[in-house]
Amino acid sequence: MTPTFPTSGDFTIAQDHLYRSLLLFSPELTLALTIPILLICYFLGGAFRKGYLWVGLMGTLAALGFAVMDGWPKLENIQNFYQDRIAGSNVILGTNVLNNLIFSDMIVIDPLAIILRWFILLSLAFILLLNILTRFPQKEASGDYTILLLGSTLGMMIMASANHLLMMFLGMEMATVPCYMLAAFRRTERKAGEAGLKYVLFGSAVSGLTLYGITLVIAQFGSGYLPDIARAYFFWINEDKVPMLPSIGLFLIVLGLFFKLSIIPFHFWCPDVFEGCSAEIAGFLSVASKGAALGLLIRFLFALADPNYTYVNRVLATTLGIFLGTSGVITSTFGNLLALRQTNLQRIFAYSTIAHAGYLLLPLSCISTEGVATSLFYLIAYLWMNLGVFACIAIIFQHQKTAELARLKGYFQRAPFLVTAMVISILSLLGLPPLIGFAGKFQIFSVLLSSANQSKSYFPFMQDYLWILIIFTGINTLISAGFYLKIIRILILDESNSAMTNTEKMNSRSNDLIESSCETWPQKLYLFILSSTVLGLGLFWSPLRTQMDQIAQNIQSPSQTLQMAPRSK
């Protein structure tokens, strides 16, 4: 097609597209707008400087409001998500056939992106609220802190909705770079410096690899647009050829995602960073960052082996499934085993995070929409239970200035409410009914087993393989009981060290920031909300699962764009 001079009609279309893009992008824009507002607060000085976290929270809630306003009607009417297409707009700015592709198809706002945006914004809101409650970055520092946190969240949201490899890379870097600084934010601690440095070193090495992978893919296919890659890859595979360079490239990109998910052997940063950074940041890294990376992984999976697409290449899908499943089972097993020997709360939960990243991968190994739905369900369950745990650690750290288990013996006597909330979250992570963690784990078992039964018709060995995954998941639960129960034992069953109590009293006299009571009522309310959600969702999780099913079936996938004409270049 020869380029023609654009007519006024084309401009109108372009204008419409821009408006629509900006409208759909409003949560991200709101978040981005909050950052200059924070800077203005900094210049205004005085009373404005005290409320950075509050301003950040307001911005986050506004963004969440926009995201919900935009997404809720769409999820309500999810069956018709792709029905209303815009007619005749394929001229200048690419193939705007589906109205959920924005900014020249660089970003896709499909049900997966909608739910992940909610997820990321919700976890950010909870983290900011926790920071307000624990008064962690004091006064001046909280401005920088909030800006970094918002910037990182912006990157994660772009990750969750990226439709192009460069957009994806941009999102990953935007999400990670602020985290390097956040990891080292406890400036007085030696370990914080170590954490930041390790994170930077590992992170930059891995993003170099990812970038290299992207160049390999684009060099071969001439496009970084995910549906294009999917299409090109699909045709290669169908001719029984494996394109070597882009395969290596895709592998490297997936490794970059594995780094963010802290899949073994890319987990080395995780324990050190979690130990060095504040518990709030650890919670943020373990929840929001996982969500974004998992979303991107699912998008990749759909691009390469779309389970909704009838003509999906079984060999490719099975290979991918075995790769993901094996990584998942190794990660969860070693994560749990390594956690057994730890003595620091934050370090234990770093390994627990690693193990749960493994659980998140396991259902994806089925390469089915049910697997994706299970994984998303587990992610949402994980938000509540893990935030609960890290909130408790943050509050403990605020009062005790330590997260060493040895110094928290019998902490139940000093803070019964906090420890009860923590025990509920821990039991949920362990997977005991009637908590939401059990619902998630039950579904993982269930989806592995049902796909084991289904897969016997085309790949008999897949059945045995999935059975091995099931057995290992069962064993993993037992191993994890070892360290989860150890925490509960130390916090509740052990007698408290009386000498420790005295020094604590000394501290509380010298430092007026520490209240005499170990938990304030807003903190109690915060913990109550988290743990009652863990219990409530654990009792009635059917609607949530049904919703996840529908989201998984309606993820934007290349099969919808495959029928379209090739894009004009």
Next chain:
Amino acid sequence: MLVNDSLLMTLVIFLPALFGIVIFFLPQKFPEVIRWWALLGAAATFTLSMCLFIEYYAMMDRYLDDGGRPLYGKGNQLSVRIDEALRNEGQMVPGPRKSDDWVHRSRWIDRFHIQYSIALDSLNMPPIILTTFIMFLAVIASWNIKSYIKGYFSLLLFLETGILGTFMAMDLFLFFVFYELMLIPMYFLIGLWGSKRRRYAAFKFVIYTLSGSMCILIALIILYNTNVRDFVSKEEFTAEVQRLNANYPDRRGVPASEISFHTFDIRTLQKAGQAAYLFINNQIDRLEEENKKLDPESTKIPILSPGNSYKSANQHFKNDLFYSKNTQLIIFLLLFIGFAVKIPLFPLHSWLPDAHVEAPTPISMILAGILLKVGGYGLLRIAFPICPWAAEQFSGWIGFIGAFGILYGAFTALGQSDFKKLLAYSSISHMGYVVLGLAAISSKAHSQYWESGVDGAIFQMISHGVTSAGLFFVVGVLYDRAHHREINQFGGILNQMPLFSGLSIILFFASMGLPGLSGFFGELLVILSSWHFSPLLSVLAIIGTIFTAGYLLWTWQRIYLGLPTNPTRYPEISFREFLCLIPLVLLAIALGLFPQFMLLSWVDPHVSAWVHDFTQLK
């Protein structure tokens, strides 16, 4: 819609938990208030469970069998009642729920067909009453618990909810939720209020039980993945197809014959298990539709839902792993291991002595009196009915494990010097009878032998619940006075505490199995039926009774007779202690003197139905 039976059953399950929640809001300053409130909760639950029993008995009594015998009517059997409820539910316009059939089903988690389904029959009624009764006594026995009583009593009441729910659940998922709900309260009750090595014991308890429940969970998910479409009504199946079409638009083209149906319902899975038995034995043509008029001589088994024939079912069975030998064996083994941990059977028992020794007296009473029965009940309700073929294959081994457990427990008990440890091993020995009684599967013509074995197993469970709870309380009384449990350091208690000694010797003899007391009848029934099953096992069990008498009498001598070793005289039991002991003693006597009236007359009809479900397959 709330109906009489649903409301009453739900109330019995959740009333303790409600009382437990209220305890959180009671002020710590008034320990007496908390104690009395907990006692009120336990008493209210006990009362309600007795009301439940009376209403249930009235239902039992309403149906007569062909010979005009009361209680034996077909209409009161659980399978008949549940089938009727399922039929009513499956209709386009659901039929009315009966308010007195003691079956309740309501939707809970639709995505996985999980239902809040509870029911009563004579297999779970005795353990339910035992639970509420022992719990009531355990609260009385807990009066001298001093530390953190708020947490103690609320955990105790939560535990009761977990146990009662486990006994009543008729949906595997619900069963599992309640089963796991027992775990954490017990962990804290042992770990916080126990003696010196309590943390180790509590940890061991949780790890053992959790391993068992992982086995059960995996078995449960395999069962869920079974295609049971031949056993559910057409209406229910159509509703499922509609749901699938609505939720999975891309699956609309799939023909109805390829759509499968999954459930956690125990009754439906039991039908599938029976079909698997016939399928494996190549007798699939004996399957017949429900409600067909069959002549009494016919060997057909009417479990297929209307509109299905054995030919179409055969096609489905071939494609489903569940109906293969290996899967049946695996499922049964997983379930059996899971429940064997709880019973506990020989190689999986080592958590029990530790837990008993470290637990405070009331918790030991609950542990021995009720929690061990959950394992036996699980075999009775889930493992045997759902996997009849595998159960029959393994019956010899199970019987052997049971008989070996009797001997092993008795021998090990002989060597113990810690009173509580001795009783723990005696529990292992006594629970061996339960397993032996269940395993004594007999042929169709001699089904009465197996029936008496199962009767004996249930009787033994109840009798052991009463006597072991009593004996653990006896240890508690002695420990409160002497502050140790070493049998060899006691002596001459008989002279110091005559009333106490009189009451406890009855419990000793009841546990020993002396005729006229509760332990005798259960053991007799089990030994009789196992003689028919395998004389060797029967002889082993008889030898076991000799050793049981040996260690109990020897213990009695060392503690109660001889010269006092303590410098100061121990005071006689207080009124509270007397109040706690006397009902157990009276019950031990009553169960021994009137076994028919107390238990067997209303348990036997359902046991014979249970056995018939099994033997009709042969």
